[in-house]
Amino acid sequence: xxxxxxxxxxxxLIEIMATLRSPHGCPWDQQQTPxxxxxxxxxxxxELIEAIDxxxxxxxxxxxxxxxxxxxxxxxxxxxQNKFGxxxxxxxxxxxxxxxxxxxxxxxxxxxxxxxxxxxxxxxRAAKGKGNKLADRIxxxxxxxxxxxxxxxxxxxNLQTIEVDKIxxxxxxxxxxxxxxxGSKNDLDKLFxxxxxxxxxxxxxxxxxxxxxxxxKTIEVIAEIDN
Numbered sequence: 001x002x003x004x005x006x007x008x009x010x011x012x013l014i015e016i017m018a019t020l021r022s023p024h025g026c027p028w029d030q031q032q033t034p035x036x037x038x039x040x041x042x043x044x045x046x047e048l049i050e051a052i053d054x055x056x057x058x059x060x061x062x063x064x065x066x067x068x069x070x071x072x073x074x075x076x077x078x079x080x081q082n083k084f085g086x087x088x089x090x091x092x093x094x095x096x097x098x099x100x101x102x103x104x105x106x107x108x109x110x111x112x113x114x115x116x117x118x119x120x121x122x123x124x125r126a127a128k129g130k131g132n133k134l135a136d137r138i139x140x141x142x143x144x145x146x147x148x149x150x151x152x153x154x155x156x157x158n159l160q161t162i163e164v165d166k167i168x169x170x171x172x173x174x175x176x177x178x179x180x181x182x183g184s185k186n187d188l189d190k191l192f193x194x195x196x197x198x199x200x201x202x203x204x205x206x207x208x209x210x211x212x213x214x215x216x217k218t219i220e221v222i223a224e225i226d227n
Contacts, residue, residue: 013068013069014072014076014086017029017069021076021077021080032073032077033077034074034077034078037070037073037074040070041067041070044063044066044067044070045067048063048066049215050063051063053219071086071089072086075089096124099120099124100117100120100121101113102116103116125137134151134154138150138151143211145200145210145211145214148196148197148200149200149203149204149210149211152197152200152201152204153204155201160202160205160206163201163202166201167195167198167199167202170194170195171195173191174188174195177191
């Protein structure tokens with residue numbers, strides 16, 4: 001597909017969404033708000049991830065379309081309020097990409113890219129009046145495992161042997177608590193939380209995505225149960 005055909009296809013999608021939201025459009029689409037779209041955005045994202053796992057090109061294409069629809073849908077709502085439209089959304093991310101890649105679009109040295117990336121992100125947050133503390137930088141609605149992984153990345157990277165030893169120690173303590181008839185539930189909660197975070201830390205030191213691996217393993221177990 002040529003650039004002109006791509007632009008034509010995107011304009012067609014924008015026009016369809018505007019029609020659906022118009023007074024003569026679809027009652028369901030007219031009633032939606034950014035708040036009501038949140039579950040659909042999450043659902044479409046997870047369906048796209050599943051399509052990627054399946055390595056199904058046509059499924060990936062269709063799921064990308066469903067996710068793109070959510071972006072166009074949301075932009076249309078704000079366009080109706082004269083706040084911004086899809087053009088401003090595209091311009092915003094284009095400017096961000098250029099700003100964060102001075103080694104590509106400027107004269108910066110690519111060797112310092114990682115450190116510069118973080119510095120630029122901090123500058124962007126400061127310009128928006130946002131803090132740069134860890135609590136400010138991690139989305140509140142991230143799944144617990146994903147959030148733990150982000151926190152683990154901010155800690156000093158220990159040697160993998162240290163992480164494994166830590167997990168062994170927690171397991172030993174868990175064995176003692178569970179063997180005690182009057183073992184405290186608070187102790188169990190704390191130790192199990194430590195175990196979960198320790199596993200995430202180990203995964204981080206091995207450059208593994210705990211969230212993605214647990215999701216895939218759970219799918220395998222479901223398949224085994226169904227068989």
